[in-house]
Amino acid sequence: EIVMTQSPATLSVSPGERATLSCRASQSVSGYLAWYQQKPGQAPRLLIYDASTRATGIPARFSGSGSGTEFTLTISSLQSEDSAVYFCQQYNAWPPITFGQGTRLEIK
Amino acid sequence: QVQLVESGGGVVQPGRSLRLSCETSGFTFSNYVMHWVRQAPGKGLEWVAVIWNDGSNIFYVDSVKGRFTISRDNSKNTLYLQMNSLRVEDTAVYYCARDPSRIGVRLFFDYWGQGNLVTVSS
Numbered sequence: 001e002i003v004m005t006q007s008p009a010t011l012s013v014s015p016g017e018r019a020t021l022s023c024r025a026s027q028s029v030s031g032y033l034a035w036y037q038q039k040p041g042q043a044p045r046l047l048i049y050d051a052s053t054r055a056t057g058i059p060a061r062f063s064g065s066g067s068g069t070e071f072t073l074t075i076s077s078l079q080s081e082d083s084a085v086y087f088c089q090q091y092n093a094w095p096p097i098t099f100g101q102g103t104r105l106e107i108k
Numbered sequence: 109q110v111q112l113v114e115s116g117g118g119v120v121q122p123g124r125s126l127r128l129s130c131e132t133s134g135f136t137f138s139n140y141v142m143h144w145v146r147q148a149p150g151k152g153l154e155w156v157a158v159i160w161n162d163g164s165n166i167f168y169v170d171s172v173k174g175r176f177t178i179s180r181d182n183s184k185n186t187l188y189l190q191m192n193s194l195r196v197e198d199t200a201v202y203y204c205a206r207d208p209s210r211i212g213v214r215l216f217f218d219y220w221g222q223g224n225l226v227t228v229s230s
Contacts, residue, residue, distance in 0.1 A: 012124040032215075034216040034217075036153075043222055043223055044220055046216065046217060049214070055218065056218075064212065087153055089153070091216050092191050095155075095158075095167045095168070095169060097158075099152055100154070102153075107178070
């Protein structure tokens with residue numbers, strides 16, 4: 001099973017600044033990585049797939065990068081509505097499909 | 109618009125059974141692979157099971173193998189999760205989720221239901 005590790009656990013950033021979230025895989029997942037945003041009481045929302053492709057309707061301030069074992073989600077020009085928990089997910093080696101434990105992003 | 113609506117959750121004693129349903133609309137259900145994903149209270153996401161669009165392939169996470177059964181009725185546009193021999197550690201919000209590819213399988217999730225809480229407690 002591929003273990004996904006996200007860092008930091010919590011990130012606090014001011015509005016208008018940039019947030020950088022990391023996700024590391026215990027072995028290579030090539031580019032088969034997705035990012036999701038989850039707000040309290042809501043289902044997750046797909047942001048990024050194939051490591052760097054934005055899902056339909058996702059603002060350009062969300063970008064993904066990386067390959068192999070190291071991945072990054074960057075949110076530029078943070079807005080208050082970006083406050084959420086962000087999860088990465090690998091879909092290269094399965095079953096099982098596995099998720100990271102999440103990064104909580106707080107807007108100061 | 110794409111909609112996935114789960115139902116069937118609730119409180120159940122350990123060892124008992126429950127069946128979740130996920131009614132879908134807004135897309136051709138029979139063309140899409142479907143998944144169940146769960147989230148224990150205050151915890152992260154855990155993929156549970158996947159079923160191919162025609163039901164020809166099914167896979168589970170090890171922790172539910174032999175206890176849970178994923179199935180679908182394409183004539184009713186509905187996905188199911190039969191959960192038997194429930195354990196306290198199965199307590200979670202259960203989401204149905206759509207795989208985005210109409211050809212083959214991608215194994216990430218582009219649409220999610222609102223979630224349905226299953227509580228296993230004596």
